[in-house]
Amino acid sequence: MTYLTTRGRARDADFETVLTAGLAPDGGLYLPKAWPQASAGEIAGYAGAPYAAVAADVLAAFTGDAFSRDALLRLADEAYASFEHEETAPLTQVGDEDWILELYHGPTLAFKDFAMQILGRLFDRVLARRGERLTIIAATSGDTGAAAIHALAPCDHVDIVVLHPEGRVTEVQRRMMTTVEAPNVMNIAVKGDFDDCQAIVKSLFADRAFVDRVRLSGVNSINWARLAAQTVYYFTAAAALGAPDEPIHFVVPTGNFGDVFAGYVAKKMGLNVGRLGVATNANDILHRVLTTGEYRPTGVAPTMSPSMDIQVASNFERLLFDALGRDGAATRALMDKFSKTRGMTVPPSALEFMQKDFVSYAADETATAAEMRAHFEANGTLIDPHTAVARVAAKALREDGALSGRVVTLSTAHPAKFPDAVAAATGETPALPPAYADLFERPEFIAHAPAEPAAVAAIIVERFG
Numbered sequence: 001m002t003y004l005t006t007r008g009r010a011r012d013a014d015f016e017t018v019l020t021a022g023l024a025p026d027g028g029l030y031l032p033k034a035w036p037q038a039s040a041g042e043i044a045g046y047a048g049a050p051y052a053a054v055a056a057d058v059l060a061a062f063t064g065d066a067f068s069r070d071a072l073l074r075l076a077d078e079a080y081a082s083f084e085h086e087e088t089a090p091l092t093q094v095g096d097e098d099w100i101l102e103l104y105h106g107p108t109l110a111f112k113d114f115a116m117q118i119l120g121r122l123f124d125r126v127l128a129r130r131g132e133r134l135t136i137i138a139a140t141s142g143d144t145g146a147a148a149i150h151a152l153a154p155c156d157h158v159d160i161v162v163l164h165p166e167g168r169v170t171e172v173q174r175r176m177m178t179t180v181e182a183p184n185v186m187n188i189a190v191k192g193d194f195d196d197c198q199a200i201v202k203s204l205f206a207d208r209a210f211v212d213r214v215r216l217s218g219v220n221s222i223n224w225a226r227l228a229a230q231t232v233y234y235f236t237a238a239a240a241l242g243a244p245d246e247p248i249h250f251v252v253p254t255g256n257f258g259d260v261f262a263g264y265v266a267k268k269m270g271l272n273v274g275r276l277g278v279a280t281n282a283n284d285i286l287h288r289v290l291t292t293g294e295y296r297p298t299g300v301a302p303t304m305s306p307s308m309d310i311q312v313a314s315n316f317e318r319l320l321f322d323a324l325g326r327d328g329a330a331t332r333a334l335m336d337k338f339s340k341t342r343g344m345t346v347p348p349s350a351l352e353f354m355q356k357d358f359v360s361y362a363a364d365e366t367a368t369a370a371e372m373r374a375h376f377e378a379n380g381t382l383i384d385p386h387t388a389v390a391r392v393a394a395k396a397l398r399e400d401g402a403l404s405g406r407v408v409t410l411s412t413a414h415p416a417k418f419p420d421a422v423a424a425a426t427g428e429t430p431a432l433p434p435a436y437a438d439l440f441e442r443p444e445f446i447a448h449a450p451a452e453p454a455a456v457a458a459i460i461v462e463r464f465g
């Protein structure tokens with residue numbers, strides 16, 4: 001399996017390079033040179049198969065000879081054994097043609113565990129083989145950080161640094177990160193928003209001296225291996241509902257465009273995916289670009305779905321590249337324009353390409369709260385605000401006629417991660433699972449920094465340099 005970059009100026013790479021590099025040396029994002037194909041027979045065989053077995057199959061299509069199918073199966077078995085639900089990613093029917101895909105049964109109660117639990121194990125194996133150690137850095141809007149820390153703390157060959165926007169994550173989210181006491185784990189609270197954190201990470205990667213000094217690497221959703229791992233539940237869900245015969249639409253609560261892009265990848269691999277519904281909260285840059293072609297951030301508005309309080313969606317560049325006919329120079333030109341002027345316009349032909357696969361909807365706070373309440377009244381179960389955003393979108397898109405037939409809405413977090421918003425909307429306070437019963441008594445480990453790359457770099461060097 002060979003990978004190229006979206007900006008066309010770095011050499012082709014193999015999976016191992018893509019895994020450990022994160023961002024490509026030309027500032028672009030890695031993508032497979034050609035989409036691997038899953039046959040109709042293989043896809044049908046995924047119905048009822050153990051999740052780890054499907055994961056090993058799908059990942060094997062991306063890893064080339066870096067890992068054997070057996071090694072992948074062992075790693076996937078271990079990774080998904082840490083999930084609470086025996087089906088790993090269970091589907092719940094909530095209407096005639098509506099399902100919810102529960103992706104929150106992992107160790108940190110959000111879908112990010114699906115990728116991170118595998119990624120940590122892939123990293124550790126590669127580094128053990130090479131006799132190397134890396135410092136991994138991640139910016140988090142709330143859930144990536146906890147998933148990364150829980151996946152990487154047990155690893156022998158990595159240190160992990162997580163930046164989160166101070167005061168912009170829930171207390172449960174923060175405590176899931178800051179209460180893990182391990183010599184290789186460091187949390188930094190940044191005075192700024194998530195886009196500031198993400199910009200700091202980008203600028204640290206651009207500093208070659210710093211990258212070499214701490215051997216910097218990334219696990220943000222720009223890391224291709226994460227997207228590859230996230231394609232798996234699109235396969236299991238569609239297979240469970242009778243793929244490949246009938247198309248399934250997916251509606252995805254979207255921030256950095258990673259999860260929904262994984263659905264696009266599954267479609268490119270031959271899965272019978274209908275349309276992909278991009279659901280955003282008030283931070284609706286993706287909804288605006290997909291309807292108008294204008295990609296222009298407006299500043300982040302805090303909402304009750306903080307993991308989607310993002311304006312600059314890194315993975316959108318991957319779709320842009322495909323939509324521009326995989327033209328690296330054209331992608332680079334548009335991304336340069338974007339970073340210079342804080343805006344760009346997707347050319348009409350590229351927008352048309354995107355609109356074939358993607359539809360979108362932005363849900364406001366009132367509709368999101370009303371949906372949590374309506375869902376509770378109809379089903380007797382609680383959904384978190386991110387899931388509620390996607391349910392609002394799924395219903396609206398169906399009403400508009402943008403989606404018809406079977407729709408799966410991804411449920412990306414456990415309601416107990418967002419207890420205040422859920423309780424305010426429904427009057428019910430969701431309980432944390434037993435493993436987290438004493439979360440509020442545990443001591444926290446945390447450093448603080450202004451939103452400046454140099455200040456963050458200094459803290460990291462002091463600890464891990």
Ligand SMILES: *Cc1c(COP(=O)(O)O)cnc(C)c1O
Pocket residue numbers: 110111112142143144221253254255256257258259260307308386412413
């Ligand atoms: C990260 C996250 C999202 C957004 O996923 P992207 O891949 O960034 O689009 C949605 N919901 C929850 C709960 C998340 O943690």
